[in-house]
Amino acid sequence: MGVGGREEWRLGMVAGAGPGRRGRRLGTGRRRGGTGGLGALWGGGEMGGVRGREEWRLGLVAGAGPGRWGGGGGGASARGERWDGSAVGRRGDGGVRGREEWGGADGGSRWVRRGQGGGAAALGDRCGGRRRDRGLGDGWGRDGAGVACYAASPVPAPAPLRWFEAAGVAILAVLGSWAVQLVAASARMLRGGTFAEAAGEVARDPLSLGLAQLLGFGVAIAVGRRLGRGEPARAEGAPRLPWTADLGLLPAPRLALALAVLAGLALQLPLSEIGNAVHELTPRDLAHERAVRELLDVGSPLEGFAVVGAFVLVAPLMEELLFRGLLLPRLVRAHGVPAGLVVSAALFALVHGRPAPMAYALAAGLVLGALRLRFRSVVPCVALHAATNAVPVLVPPELLRLPGVNVVSEELLHVPLAWLLPAIAVAGAALALLARVPDVE
Structure with missing residues (x-):
């Protein structure tokens, strides 16, 4: 079901390979929907004793459903799932790309930050193995090739304006x-x-x-x-x-x-x-x-x-x-x-x-x-x-x-x-x- 409260933050919620930093608390520390920890931490390396695939098993669960989301770093990848646990994403080239990018990534190419300010949005800083441009709205962006990426977010991006x-x-x-x-x-x-x-x-x-x-x-x-x-x-x-x-x-x-x-x-x-x-x-x-x-x-x-x-x-x-x-x-x-x-x-x-x-x-x-x-x-x-x-x-x-x-x-x-x-x-x-x-x- 995930790790909630103080224990979640103590474990670090860190993914990926290579040196990193202890994750920072983004949410309020309260459970959301009674089933999972609110918010996630991002970084890289082995801080807090949590790494790669193990991280996702230990608590990156959100919403009112039992589903696990995302994929581990360090070479482990997992099928992306919605907040209610149902699969939606497709894997490909180190991550899930396209209009609904809910999936995981290979080799630590995907970094996730969730639950900012007690909200439901998820924000990915990498997409399809490429660094995404920052600041494009809650949970979305463009990768290095200009491909629109929706980074594990149930919240829509704003409509494009010419x-x-x-x-x-x-x-x-x-x-x-x-x-x-x-x-x-x-x-x-x-x-x-x-x-x-x-x-x-x-x-x-x-x-x-x-x-x-x-x-x-x-x-x-x-x-x-x-x-x-x-x-x-x-x-x-x-x-x-x-x-x-x-x-x-x-x-x-x-x-x-x-x-x-x-x-x-x-x-x-x-x-x-x-x-x-x-x-x-x-x-x-x-x-x-x-x-x-x-x-x-x-x-x-x-x-x-x-x-x-x-x-x-x-x-x-x-x-x-x-x-x-x-x-x-x-x-x-x-x-x-x-x-x-x-x-x-x-x-x-x-x-x-x-x-x-x-x-x-x-x-x-x-x-x-x-x-x-x-x-x-x-x-x-x-x-x-x-x-x-x-x-x-x-x-x-x-x-x-x-x-x-x-x-x-x-x-x-x-x-x-x-x-x-x-x-x-x-x-x-x-x-x-x-x-x-x-x-x-």
């Missing part, structure tokens, strides 16, 4: 935000004045801007979740993917969040310098730059809360939920990892409208997308994005002058090398450490 469908969702988000601002401006006209004056007031009101993005992007996300080319295959009786997991709102290691904040703070300077470099080649809109700077300059605590809420909380959250939470996994399923990453970053850049913001948004989008794929969670992306947005908000020129970042003048300013080079070093170090952080705690 690039023009994703572009339509992004356009809908922008149009929805504009529509909310239009309604707000029309409401202000009732107090008197022209539409142009009312629209200007809305554009200078962080509460109106935050509400517009919240509603506009929220509608686009809801519509985008319904798009796709059909429902992916699911195990019989398996639950639908919850919206939180669908959008990547999954737990992330605390160390990853701290490093993401550090990287975001440091990245503001090189990203600003990318925009400054683009301004060397394209005309500047000084009026717009001054308007943005005036919007960020707060005169009271209430205004400060409104600005922080709009630009440090709402904007990063909604943009990450749309571009990295919703669109990126679907684009990856439709076009593969490299193309999906580039297309999602390009769409993120295009909604920023002007050449300089588009340039640094493209660079930021690539970093944020890689972070989403690394941890399968959008939370580190939100943390990095919020930290980047926070710098010009929380560091006004009256507190610290950062030419090229928070200072607007008729002369084009660049970030001084004395600031830029250390910022690049800190951001690079933080991102390098992020790549080494385990994706579970």
Whole structure:
């Protein structure tokens, strides 16, 4: 029936050949359905006295049925089984491949992590003997040959979304935000004045801007979740993917969040310098730059809360939920990892409208997308994005002058090398450490 509770974790639940580490606890330690231990551990080698085929006999049982699932490492393979014990998979080339990959693998080529956060999803980090790309959703991915792999999960992957469908969702988000601002401006006209004056007031009101993005992007996300080319295959009786997991709102290691904040703070300077470099080649809109700077300059605590809420909380959250939470996994399923990453970053850049913001948004989008794929969670992306947005908000020129970042003048300013080079070093170090952080705690 499996090993539950403390004994399961003490035994290690480690599979595969070669050196490894003791597995980490992923579930809650409670039994699921009264029959098996919740969650599984992953690693390699002989930690905890459990290895290969023996591991699977000692407790990788899940759900409300008696069936054993998966296959042992170290050269032993086993038929894959559903959570209710019925066979579903086919073996082949070191693992089970195709739309329902529930099976085992040979030679330690398949690594499994189950029961994350008390949920039912299983996530495989190897598929068909090839390393799968991380971050493609609960229990699914693509192997090195681009073959879709469902790694022992009863939870469906999100439907693929082609690039023009994703572009339509992004356009809908922008149009929805504009529509909310239009309604707000029309409401202000009732107090008197022209539409142009009312629209200007809305554009200078962080509460109106935050509400517009919240509603506009929220509608686009809801519509985008319904798009796709059909429902992916699911195990019989398996639950639908919850919206939180669908959008990547999954737990992330605390160390990853701290490093993401550090990287975001440091990245503001090189990203600003990318925009400054683009301004060397394209005309500047000084009026717009001054308007943005005036919007960020707060005169009271209430205004400060409104600005922080709009630009440090709402904007990063909604943009990450749309571009990295919703669109990126679907684009990856439709076009593969490299193309999906580039297309999602390009769409993120295009909604920023002007050449300089588009340039640094493209660079930021690539970093944020890689972070989403690394941890399968959008939370580190939100943390990095919020930290980047926070710098010009929380560091006004009256507190610290950062030419090229928070200072607007008729002369084009660049970030001084004395600031830029250390910022690049800190951001690079933080991102390098992020790549080494385990994706579970």
